[in-house]
Every structure is written in C-alpha cells, then in structure tokens.
Amino acid sequence: MPIVPSGMAAPAGTPTHQGIGPLLRAWREQRRVSQLELALRADSSARHISFVETGRSRPSEEMVLRLAEHLDVPVRERNALLLAAGYAPRYPETPLDDPALDAVREGIERLIQGYEPYPALVFDASYHVVAANRGIMMLLDGIPESLLRPPLNTMRLTLHPQGLSPRIRNLREWRGHLLHQMERQMALRRSESLRELYEEVAAYPVPEPESDGPQLTEPAPYFALPMRIEHEGRTLSFISSTATFNTPMDVTVAELAIETFLPADPATVKHLHALLP
Template structure:
C-alpha cells in the first residue's frame, strides 16, 4: 500500500458579500425545497425562513447550522454560511497528516490494505489521491511520470491521454461517468478549482482507437457500468463504489472518499488473486 502526500487540498469554500440569506436561498433552491418544507424540517416557520433569506431577520448561529443540516450543505460550505451570518466557523480543517487524525489514517490504511488484491484508493475533495493500495499501483504501470508526481490526481490519471485512458476499452462510457460525477460534486460545492479541474479533464482528447466497440461479452451479466481496462495482455473489468463519512465534524474528513473497485467478472477475480493474492 502506498501513502502519498496530497497537494494544497480541496478548494477553499466560496465567500459572498451578499450575506447569509441569499446563500441559504441558493442552497434551498438547489435542493428543490420550499420555504415551508424547510421550515417544518428545521422547527421554524416559513415566515422566518423568508425573512432570513431576504435579510429582514438575522438568524442565530444555531438556526444557520440547523438550516444547513436539513439542506445537506457540505461542512466547508457550512463554515461559509456562518461567516456570512457574522459568526466564527464551527468546523476545523485539520491536515490529514496531523497527529489528531492518526487513528483515521490508520483505519483508512487498514481498510484499503484489506481490500487487496482488488484496487482501492482514498481521494480528497479535489480528487487528489491520499492513499492507494497495491491493486491501484499495479494498474498505473506505464502511466507517464509527469502524472505520477505528487499530488497524484485520480481524474488526470484516468482521463489523460498519457494516463490510463488509452488502456480503458470503454473509455467514452467511463469518461462520461466520471465527468457526470464531477458535475454532481460541483452542484454541491461552489469550488473554482474543482470547476477548473473539470474543464481541464473534459477537454482532454480521447485517444485514437479508444471506443466501446460493443465488445462486452453477453455471457457476463454486468450489474453496473464496468471499467474495462487492458493489463498484462488481458482485459480486466471492475465496477466501483464510493464511501464517505457520516456526520463529519471536520472539513478534511467530510471531503475524503474511499473508492473501491470490485471485479465485475470471474476472470478478473482469478487473475488478481493469482497476481497479488
């Protein structure tokens, strides 16, 4: 298993001089929740929510946090709401290498190490890789050295023409899945650097010859979109799942995600156990 240093980290939360009301209204509209529904969830009144959104009432710190919780606002953006309302940020952003997060690091290392021989990695809010197991490093053979310099970025590694992209047999489908995933993140976090990363990787050219080709064997009942990647003269198939932390109280922890790749067919299982098992 490898542990790598991440870069400057996820983008800083957006700030706004318009006050907390417009920010809360934007989050409510993004969640497609009415003022009445939000008020009922938060134990308030639609009138008070309306007054907060228009600036006619200043919400208490507790109310800001309660509304943010019921709107499922990310932790980083809850700090931005508190600042806009005139309160101090509530949630720290502890560096992952800090002693306070030693237990978290140890748990993540054990988790992805125990997943071997299948690939697993941990990324932050900018998709920078903070930990990866041997299953991942195996697949990175042949990737350009320029992409392997810290901070490693999972999106660049996957979609860059000098990364994994030329070996992904169903690149157009997998690329579409990854870009859609980033777009969902952008809907949750107003992050300029994340948007810039999305625009960068979306502009990468698709290497010649990388297409689906309709070559997925009909005998394999894929239960989710697989990533089909060439390695060692064969095609390995994986489906991915992403896990995050429940009720995080730290910005760093809130933005961590553990991505695991489950073999999508018996041939991939047999090959990986023979290679790394």
C-alpha cells in the same frame, strides 16, 4: 502507497459579504425546497425563513446549523454559512498529516490494504489521491512519470491520453460517468480549482481503445456500469463503489472518499489473485 497530504490549496471561499440570506436561498433553490417545506423540516416558519433570506432577520447559530443539515449542505459550506451569519466556523480543517488524524489515516490504510488484491484508493475533494493499495499501483504500471508526480490526481490519471484512457475498453461510457460525477461535485462546492480540473480533463482528446479481439463467450451481464481495462493482454472488469465518513465533524475528513473496485467477473478475480497473492 502511504497516506500523504494532497497539497491542495483551499478552494475559493464562498462570498460572505452579502450575509447569509443569498447563500441560504441559493442552497434551498438548488435542493428544490420551498420556504414552507424547509420551515417544516427545521421546526421554524416560512415567515422566518423569508426574513432570513431577505436580510430582515438574523438566524441563531443553532438555526443556521439546523437549516444546513436539512438542506444537506457540505461541511465546508456550513462554515461559510456560519461566517455569513456572523458566527465563527464550527468545523475545523485539520491537515491530513496532523497527529489528531492518526486514527483516520491508520484506519484507511488498513481498509484499503485489507481489500487487496482488488484495487482501492482514497482521494480528497479535488480528486487528489492520498492513499492507494497495490491493486491500484498494478493498474498504473507503464504510466509516464510526469503523471505520477505528487499530488496524483485520479481524474487526470484516468482520462489523460497518456494515462489509463487508452487501456479502457469502454472509455466513452466511463469518461461520461466521471465527468458527470465531477459536475455533481461542482454543484455542491464553490471551488475554482475543481472547475479548472473539470475543464482540463473534459478537453482531453478521447483516444479510440484497441479492439478486445475475438471473444469466446458472451460478456457477463452487469448490475452497474463497469470499467473494462486492459492489463497484460487481458481485459479486466470492475464495478466501482465510493464511500465517505458518516457525520464528519472535520472538513478534511468530510471531503475524503474511499473508492473500491469490485471484480465484475471470475476471470478478473483469478487474474488479480495470481498477480497479488
């Protein structure tokens, strides 16, 4: 599946009319960092941090970026901090189909194709799928067309009662993991669309998975929570891993995530290699 623009609307912007003070204080409190600790990290003073938060002092553009770095503020929200302080946004938001991102798209395509026959996909900040390899498309066999219309959404595909959820043998545990992941994202991004998606998928009924049937051997121990999913009468086990770009300078690139699924047992490896040689 080639990389395509997700069609995602820009998330609800962070209010900037109150100035940078309230936003900075909110990020600092969310990170559980005191004014003194932040000042020490940013080579400033607690007095200056206090003055910025109360609106008595306007930080320089460099100071805004330094504070955002030490508070691990996402790239999109760093632009919001700059705007609130009266500066122009520093980070562009380039459409994924822009020629400027050709190298990013080509690199992602090579990465996920090279991971075959194991599943891998790329999604954006709203969990819209922008690229997927043959391993992922194999798992989506039999999914209703209504769920496969673009933009595909990985949370909707996984948790919808007509999606993958009836096939996932440890659905309650995997569902809990995904919802917790979304909750962490909502704490980082002030996005109404992300909250609406969370409320939608959290409200889906949870179907009872079919029994695995008798097992001849004990299941292998796992070093992380696996996704155990039925495919063609077999139960496949995967451990997922998510990667992002290091030090991105573009909002679009910063919000891309590459998720790969590592086979968690020899039977899964054998089955995938037989299906996708």
